[in-house]
Amino acid sequence: MGDDLVLCLLVVSMQVLVPVVVASRRPPAIYVFGDSTLDVGNNNYLPGKDVARANRSPYGVDFPGVPTGRFSNGYNTADYVARSMGFVSSPPPYLSLAKSSSLLVLTALTAGVSYASGDAGILDSTNPGKTISLSRQVHYFNATKSKMASTLGSRAVNAMLSRSIFLVGVGSNDLFVFAAAQQNRSAAERQSDDVAAFYASVVSSYSATIQELYKLGARRFAVINVGLVGCVPRVRALDAAGACAGGMNQLAAGFDAALESLLAGLAPRLPGMVYSLADSFGLTKDTFADPAASGYTNVAGACCGGGRMGAEADCLPGSTLCTDRSHYLFWDWVHPSQRAAMLTAKAFYDGPARFTSPISFKQLAHKI
Ligand SMILES: *[C@@H]1O[C@H](CO)[C@@H](O)[C@H](O)[C@H]1NC(C)=O
Numbered sequence: 001m002g003d004d005l006v007l008c009l010l011v012v013s014m015q016v017l018v019p020v021v022v023a024s025r026r027p028p029a030i031y032v033f034g035d036s037t038l039d040v041g042n043n044n045y046l047p048g049k050d051v052a053r054a055n056r057s058p059y060g061v062d063f064p065g066v067p068t069g070r071f072s073n074g075y076n077t078a079d080y081v082a083r084s085m086g087f088v089s090s091p092p093p094y095l096s097l098a099k100s101s102s103l104l105v106l107t108a109l110t111a112g113v114s115y116a117s118g119d120a121g122i123l124d125s126t127n128p129g130k131t132i133s134l135s136r137q138v139h140y141f142n143a144t145k146s147k148m149a150s151t152l153g154s155r156a157v158n159a160m161l162s163r164s165i166f167l168v169g170v171g172s173n174d175l176f177v178f179a180a181a182q183q184n185r186s187a188a189e190r191q192s193d194d195v196a197a198f199y200a201s202v203v204s205s206y207s208a209t210i211q212e213l214y215k216l217g218a219r220r221f222a223v224i225n226v227g228l229v230g231c232v233p234r235v236r237a238l239d240a241a242g243a244c245a246g247g248m249n250q251l252a253a254g255f256d257a258a259l260e261s262l263l264a265g266l267a268p269r270l271p272g273m274v275y276s277l278a279d280s281f282g283l284t285k286d287t288f289a290d291p292a293a294s295g296y297t298n299v300a301g302a303c304c305g306g307g308r309m310g311a312e313a314d315c316l317p318g319s320t321l322c323t324d325r326s327h328y329l330f331w332d333w334v335h336p337s338q339r340a341a342m343l344t345a346k347a348f349y350d351g352p353a354r355f356t357s358p359i360s361f362k363q364l365a366h367k368i
C-alpha cells in the first residue's frame, strides 16, 4: 500500500497543490480542533437525536447551496482562516475520512483534517455523549498521526507537522453549561469560589490539550479566545430589553485572561512552540460598538430562526430568513453569519495588531 499511496500523493500534489504552494508558500497542512464555530460536518456522523447538527436547509444556503454541517449560511471561520493561509477551505471533517486509512493519510498530509465538533467544550463533562469532546479530538489526531507515520515515517511527519497550523477555538460551551448550572442553584448553594474552581479546571484541561498536541508534533498554534457569549441572540432574547447578559461576558473575559496567561506561560517551556492568540472578545466588542463600520445593520438578532429577535427558536427548514444576510452578524441564534466569519478571519490573519498577540495568524503561517 505504501508505494501506491506515495505515487498517488505525488500525482495529487502536482495537479492541485503546486500552484497554491507557489502562489502563497502556505503551511503544509492545517489541523482544526474545537466547537461549532469551526465544525465543517463532523457532527453529521455522530449518532443520537440530541446531537447538534447543521445538516438541514437553510444551513449552507449561500455556500455551497446545500447543507454541509457548517453552522453557517456559508463558509465558517475555519474556512476563512484556511483560505487566508492559502488553502481552498477548511480541511474536511475527520469522520468523513476515518473509514479509509489511505484517504485519511492522503488528506492529512496534503491539506489537514478537522476534528472540530459542535457542542464540544474544553471539559469532557461539557455536553457529554452529544459531541466529539476535545480529548477525543486529540485522540483522533493521535490516530491520524500514527497512520501518517506508518506511511511516510515519523521523521518526515514530524517535520511537516512542525510547520503546519493547529487551529483551536473552544470554551464557549463550557461557559454556557457552567452559567446554566449556576443559574439553577439557589443563592445559598452558590459558592463564591465556584468561578475560580471553574477557571482552574478549564485552564488545566486546556493546558493538557496543548501539551498533548505539542507532544504529538504540533508547534504552531492559532488559538481563538471566547467572544461575548452573553450577547448571542439566544441569550439576549431572554432579556426583556434584548440586552446582553453582562455576567456571562464577565465570565468570558475572565476565561480569556486566564487563557492568555496560560499560553504565555507554556510557550517558553515548550521549545519551538509559537502561537497567535486571536481576540474574538475584543473583535466582537468593537463590532458591537460600531456595527456600521463593518457593514452590519443588525448585530443583535438572528437572520434565521423565530420569535423575538429571530432568537427564540432554532434555524429550521421552515424558518423565515432575513433578506439581507450579509448585513447580519448572526446567522442563527448562536452562530455568526458567513460574512462575520470572513471578517473575523481577516482581522486575525492580518488585521489591526490589537486582535492577535503576540503575532498575527499571517506571521504564524509564514514563520521560518
Ligand atoms: C435546571 O433545572 C431545570 C428544572 O429543574 C432542569 O430541567 C434543567 O436540566 C436544569 N439545568 C441545568 C443546567 O442543570
Ligand SMILES: *[C@@H]1O[C@H](CO)[C@@H](O)[C@H](O)[C@H]1NC(C)=O
Pocket: 138, 139, 142, 143, 212, 213, 215, 216
Ligand atoms: C497516542 O497513541 C499512542 C499509541 O496508542 C499512545 O501510547 C500515546 O500515549 C498517545 N499520545 C497521546 C498524547 O495521546
